[in-house]
Amino acid sequence: MNVVVTNLKGGVGKTTTAVYLAAIAVEKGHDPVLLIDADRQASSAEWLEERPIEGVTVLEAPSERMLARAMARHEGTAIIDTPPGDERLVQSAINAADAVVIPTRAGGVEFPRVVVTLEMIPAGTPRGIVISAARLGTNDLEETIAWWKAENVPIWGVIPERVGIAAGPEARLYRPGLAEYEPVLRRAVRKR
Ligand SMILES: Nc1ncnc2c1ncn2[C@@H]1O[C@H](COP(=O)(O)OP(=O)(O)OP(=O)(O)O)[C@@H](O)[C@H]1O
Ligand SMILES: [Mg+2]
Numbered sequence: 001m002n003v004v005v006t007n008l009k010g011g012v013g014k015t016t017t018a019v020y021l022a023a024i025a026v027e028k029g030h031d032p033v034l035l036i037d038a039d040r041q042a043s044s045a046e047w048l049e050e051r052p053i054e055g056v057t058v059l060e061a062p063s064e065r066m067l068a069r070a071m072a073r074h075e076g077t078a079i080i081d082t083p084p085g086d087e088r089l090v091q092s093a094i095n096a097a098d099a100v101v102i103p104t105r106a107g108g109v110e111f112p113r114v115v116v117t118l119e120m121i122p123a124g125t126p127r128g129i130v131i132s133a134a135r136l137g138t139n140d141l142e143e144t145i146a147w148w149k150a151e152n153v154p155i156w157g158v159i160p161e162r163v164g165i166a167a168g169p170e171a172r173l174y175r176p177g178l179a180e181y182e183p184v185l186r187r188a189v190r191k192r
Contacts, residue, residue: 002080015047034070035059097121
């Protein structure tokens with residue numbers, strides 16, 4: 001099972017989502033769990049170097065070739081973190097995906113890049129949006145949810161903005177954040 005976390009736009013919560021999904025996968029009994037880091041910046045690999053998660057193995061695969069091999073060869077569940085902007089690498093990740101998770105932020109300026117990312121996904125591949133760092137109760141958030149509903153794109157999660165999540169590798173994984181990401185994993189790996 002390959003769960004690809006991607007959005008062509010940068011800074012939308014891809015790495016955060018990938019790390020939390022990998023941690024939740026272990027807790028839910030997935031075994032083995034692999035976190036494949038396809039970003040040359042290696043943010044998720046560095047995160048796990050700083051804060052290893054028991055049961056998660058990290059594999060760095062920052063080229064199309066390495067990524068294709070990594071995604072084809074493993075057993076169990078792999079969560080794939082992708083770089084922003086690199087359309088070719090993102091396309092090869094998406095092509096080998098069993099499910100695609102698209103983190104985004106609330107707000108209309110975000111829509112076009114998500115639409116481009118969505119257009120890269122083959123018709124039969126399950127995909128869902130995760131709204132990162134959401135400010136609950138704001139118009140921006142409500143409008144964003146309504147927009148994706150109208151577009152018939154499933155929203156797999158709305159993750160509130162939390163200091164504990166923003167801390168990244170500087171602190172241990174934020175428990176309530178794990179609980180927020182749990183339904184996202186469940187929807188991504190659901191048998192269809
Ligand atoms: N729920 C949240 N609450 C608060 N801050 C968050 C939340 N989710 C993500 N962030 C913060 O948003 C910033 C961007 O997140 P992240 O690095 O995961 O995005 P990215 O899409 O991987 O970025 P890049 O495109 O540079 O790889 C980080 O500072 C992260 O801590
Ligand atoms: Mg990242």
